[in-house]
Amino acid sequence: MNTFRRLALAALIPAAALSLGLSGALAQSPAPAASASPSPAPSASPAPAASASPAPVATPSPAASASPAPAASPAPAASTSPSPTAPAVAATPAPVQTADPFGLETTLESRKVVMVKGTANWDSAFDTLVDAFKALNTLLDKQGIKHAGNSMIVYTSTDDTGFTFLAEIPVEQDPKNLPKDMSVGKSPEGKALKFVHRGSYDNMDNTYEAITNHLDDKRLEAKDTFIEEYLTDPLKTAEDKLVINVFVPLK
Known part of the structure; x- marks a missing residue:
């Protein structure tokens, strides 16, 4: 304003x-003076007196109209009224990270995999799994075979001291000249519940405890195996940055 x-x-x-x-000019302009010519000297005989009527005042030139x-x-x-402004462009809201699904029902599809069998104790479990993946990657790299999916661990049995497992990598072609402990097969299939773990392998005890509680609450019966799918490459990712899908097949 x-x-x-x-x-x-x-x-x-x-x-x-x-x-x-204009008003000042009008106020300051003087009225015109009488004629400057001197009166004739008086003659001996008294001359008639000058006319008593005053000399006419010169009419001032017409000024601008009196009206201002x-x-x-x-x-x-x-x-x-405020001028319309361009409508403000709504700021794109930052994406909200939703909670990972926990106990999501899903169906696993069987895929061709190259696998290696192994055993491990719990104290060195992650190192043993990484070594298994290294062996599989070395074989595939030598033969120029690319991964067709994420690396997986299938636990076939567990006890208080350790476990047996299959390390699997999905492929589209069969590798050749496999060592005795390696083979080509199929990954597990069927109905399962999906859980997500984020963090180190050592902290997976908490995830599995939560899974057990979930199964008890829902009165669900699981098979004697479970699968871990490594969404982050365990050979290149810091252990505390792992993201792992845990699949629990149901009976």
Whole structure:
């Protein structure tokens, strides 16, 4: 509003100055004086006295009309109503990270895999699994065979001291000249529950405890095996940054 007011005043000031200038000019112009020619000297005989009627006053030139001169029309100021502004573009909200699914029902599809059998104790479990994946990757790299999916561990039996497992990598072609402990086969299939673990392998005890509680609460009966799918490469990812899908096949 102050801007609009300043614009209006700026437009009115020149007109006011013009009006004041004209009035001042009228006030300051003197009335015309009487004729400067001297009266003739008096003759011996008394001359008739000069006419008592005063000399006519010169009519001043017509001034501007007494009505004040119209002020110059001020430049139209912007409407006092706020000018429409461009609609603000809504900021794209940051994506919200939702909780990982826990106990999601799913169906596993069988895939061709190259696998290696192994055993491990719990104290060195992760190192043993990494060594198994290294052996499989070395074989596939030598033969130029690419992965067709994420690496997996299938636990075939467990006890208090350790476990037996199959390390599996999905492939689309059969590798050749396999060592005795390796083979080509099929990954597990069928109905299962999906859980997600984030963090180190050592902390998976908490995940499996939660899985056990979930099965008890839902009164679900699981098979004697479970599968871990490594969404992050265990050979290249820091252990505390692992992301692992845990599948529990149901009876």
